[in-house]
Amino acid sequence: PENLLYATPFEDSKIMVSDFGLSKIQAGNMLGTACGTPGYVAPELLEQKPYGKAVDVWALGVISYILLCGYPPFYDESDPELFSQILRASYEFDSPFWDDISESAKDFIRHLLERDPQKRFTCQQALQHLWISGDTAFDKDILGSVSEQIQKNFARTHWKRAFNATSFLRHIRKLGQSPEGEEASGRRVMSHSHPGLHTGQPPKW
Numbered sequence: 001p002e003n004l005l006y007a008t009p010f011e012d013s014k015i016m017v018s019d020f021g022l023s024k025i026q027a028g029n030m031l032g033t034a035c036g037t038p039g040y041v042a043p044e045l046l047e048q049k050p051y052g053k054a055v056d057v058w059a060l061g062v063i064s065y066i067l068l069c070g071y072p073p074f075y076d077e078s079d080p081e082l083f084s085q086i087l088r089a090s091y092e093f094d095s096p097f098w099d100d101i102s103e104s105a106k107d108f109i110r111h112l113l114e115r116d117p118q119k120r121f122t123c124q125q126a127l128q129h130l131w132i133s134g135d136t137a138f139d140k141d142i143l144g145s146v147s148e149q150i151q152k153n154f155a156r157t158h159w160k161r162a163f164n165a166t167s168f169l170r171h172i173r174k175l176g177q178s179p180e181g182e183e184a185s186g187r188r189v190m191s192h193s194h195p196g197l198h199t200g201q202p203p204k205w
Contacts, residue, residue, distance in 0.1 A: 038079065039072045043087050044117050054117035057126065061112025068105060068142070069097045070149020073113065089115035097149075104129075104136035 006013040042058035044051050065073045073091035076082040085091070091113065093106055108131040114120040121129070130136050 038082055039074055039086075041086065042117065043089065043115050046083055046087055051117070053123065054120050057112055057120055057123060058117075060126065061109050064105075064112060065091070065109050066150070067146065068101050068109075069094075070146040071097070071153045073109075087115075089113055100138060100140045100142060102131070102136055102138045104131040104134075108132070 005016045007016050008014075040059045040062050042051065042055040045055050062073060074082055074085040076085065093101070098106070108126070108129050111121040111129070112126065126132065
């Protein structure tokens with residue numbers, strides 16, 4: 001969301017997509033350079049495996065998650081812990097932030113944030129999902145609450161910087177750990193990710 005910009009301050013302004021410093025256009029080929037913005041990268045990219053368009057579908061899942069609640073599915077001040085969450089596809093639909101979001105929307109995100117790129121939705125499958133093509137969304141106005149959370153959370157410079165995954169993998173190997181960590185469970189380990197959500201204190205989101 002922080003890379004979607006208005007071209008002008010007017011309501012009918014065109015939308016611009018920014019920050020293509022690490023982008024490549026290479027039709028039909030698999031890529032192998034592990035780089036990106038930390039919270040958006042797919043597991044296979046962190047593992048330095050050849051990757052294709054499925055990494056963009058994963059990033060779309062992260063963006064969709066953020067636009068529905070205002071905070072990211074994967075977050076930690078520590079890069080190793082953040083990457084560990086991503087490698088396990090460890091996230092949750094936290095209450096109360098997701099209480100007014102339809103099950104169809106959650107199902108859409110689950111298919112985009114599928115750890116296995118072979119099982120992950122393609123772009124065509126995403127467009128055909130009922131949440132996109134049908135009438136399954138709840139009739140609730142979440143704009144105000146989501147906008148407030150986005151403004152709070154995306155002032156963090158941690159989400160704006162790029163990275164090279166080589167340094168992370170080197171760090172993991174030094175510790176003698178497996179990059180994949182635990183088997184993906186679809187559940188976040190609530191250690192440092194979302195302060196307040198597991199301590200009984202008011203959440204920061």
